[in-house]
Amino acid sequence: MSKTQIVTGGIADDAVSEEHLDATAITGSTELAAVPASTDELLISDAGTIKRIDFTHIQSHLVPVSSVALSGNTNPVTFDDVFTDTFDMYQIHLNDLCPQSDGVQVRFRFRDGSSTLSSSNTYEHCSVGCQSDETSVTIKAVNNDDNIQIGKDGFGHSALTSGISGIIHVPNPRSTGNYANIHYDLKSADGDGFTLFKSIGSGAFKGGVATAVEGFSLTCSSNGFTSGRIDIFGVKNVAWQKWHILLVIKLPF
Numbered sequence: 001m002s003k004t005q006i007v008t009g010g011i012a013d014d015a016v017s018e019e020h021l022d023a024t025a026i027t028g029s030t031e032l033a034a035v036p037a038s039t040d041e042l043l044i045s046d047a048g049t050i051k052r053i054d055f056t057h058i059q060s061h062l063v064p065v066s067s068v069a070l071s072g073n074t075n076p077v078t079f080d081d082v083f084t085d086t087f088d089m090y091q092i093h094l095n096d097l098c099p100q101s102d103g104v105q106v107r108f109r110f111r112d113g114s115s116t117l118s119s120s121n122t123y124e125h126c127s128v129g130c131q132s133d134e135t136s137v138t139i140k141a142v143n144n145d146d147n148i149q150i151g152k153d154g155f156g157h158s159a160l161t162s163g164i165s166g167i168i169h170v171p172n173p174r175s176t177g178n179y180a181n182i183h184y185d186l187k188s189a190d191g192d193g194f195t196l197f198k199s200i201g202s203g204a205f206k207g208g209v210a211t212a213v214e215g216f217s218l219t220c221s222s223n224g225f226t227s228g229r230i231d232i233f234g235v236k237n238v239a240w241q242k243w244h245i246l247l248v249i250k251l252p253f
Contacts, residue, residue, distance in 0.1 A: 035064070062091065062233040073100055075224025079232065080111060080215040083173040087234030090170040092216075094186065096163030097228030104221045106164065107147035110173075110180050110205050111215035117205055120146045127201025140201075147219070148203030150184050163228050164188045174212045180205045 032040075036055040044053050066082045083090060099106065110117045121144040129138045142149070150168070166186030173180055181204035188197045205211065218230070 061236045063087070063236060065090070065232040065234050067229065067231040069229045070097070070225045070227055073224040073226060076116075076217040076219035077225060077230060078111065078116075078215070078217045079230075080114060082216075082232050083170065083214045085174050088172055088237060089235035090173060091233045091235060092168040092170065093231040093233065094164050094166055094168070095229040095231070096165055097218075097230065098163040098226050099220045100223040100226045101220070104223065106150050107219045107221065108150050108168070108182060108203065109147050109217050109219070110211075110213040111217060112211060112213055116217050117207060117211070117213070118146050119207060120144070122146065122207035123148050123203060123205055125149055125201060125203030127199050129197060129199035129201075131198070132196040148182060148205075150186060150199070150201065150203075170216075173214070176210045176212050179209055180211060180213045 036042075038055055040055045041052045042055065044051055066079055068077065068079075070077065097106075109123075123145045124143055125145065125148040126141040127139075127149070129140075130136070140149070164186055165188075166184060168182050168184040168186075170180075170182050172178060181202065183200075183202045185200050186198075188199070189195060205213070218225075
C-alpha cells in the first residue's frame with residue numbers, strides 16, 4: 001500500500017525494501033565524475049547482510065597514476081612526481097611507442113625532483129634480445145653509463161604499424177635502502193614493421209643508494225617519438241589471506 005508520510009513511531013527495522021525505493025535515490029544524487037578515492041564507501045549485500053566497503057577493496061590492483069599520448073616529435077618524454085610513497089611497485093606500460101628514426105637507442109633515466117639523473121658512470125644495464133629472422137641471441141652489458149638503454153642496439157624504428165610495446169617494472173623507487181632499478185620486457189620491430197625484436201633486461205642507478213627517485217624520462221638518441229602512449233600504474237600490495245582449498249582427485253575406478 002502506498003504511503004505519503006512516515007507512520008507514527010517511525011520506520012520499523014528492516015521495513016525499507018526494494019518496492020519503497022525509487023531510482024532517483026541514485027540518479028538524483030550528485031554525480032562523482034572521477035575514479036572514487038580509495039576510502040570512498042559503497043553498500044553491498046554480503047550473502048544477504050548489508051555492509052559497507054571501501055573502494056580500495058574492489059578496485060584493480062593496478063591503479064592509474066599518469067599517462068600521455070605522444071604526437072609530433074617529442075624528445076624527451078618526462079614524468080615528474082609519479083613515484084610516491086603510496087605504492088611500493090610501479091609499472092610503465094608502453095603502447096606502440098614509435099621513434100621518428102630507424103636505428104635509434106631508447107634511453108631510460110630516473111629523475112629526482114625536476115632534475116634528470118644523467119651523470120656519466122652512474123648506471124649499469126644488461127639485456128638479452130633476439131629477432132624473428134635470426135636464430136642468434138644478442139647479449140648486451142654496460143658497467144658505466146649515463147642511462148639505461150632499453151632493448152638492443154638498433155631498437156628504434158619508424159614503422160607505425162608496430163611500435164615499442166611492453167612493460168617496465170620499477171620496484172621500490174622511493175626506497176633509500178637499495179639502488180633505484182628497473183626490469184623490462186619489450187618488443188619492437190625493424191623499419192619494415194615485420195622483423196620483430198624481443199628484449200628483456202634490467203638496469204640500475206648506482207649514483208647513490210640513498211636516492212629516492214620520483215620520476216623518469218625516456219629519450220631517443222636522435223630525433224624523438226612521433227606516436228604511441230605511455231601509461232603508469234601503481235601496484236597495490238595484496239594482503240594475503242588464508243584460503244581453504246578442496247582438492248578433488250579422480251581415481252581410475
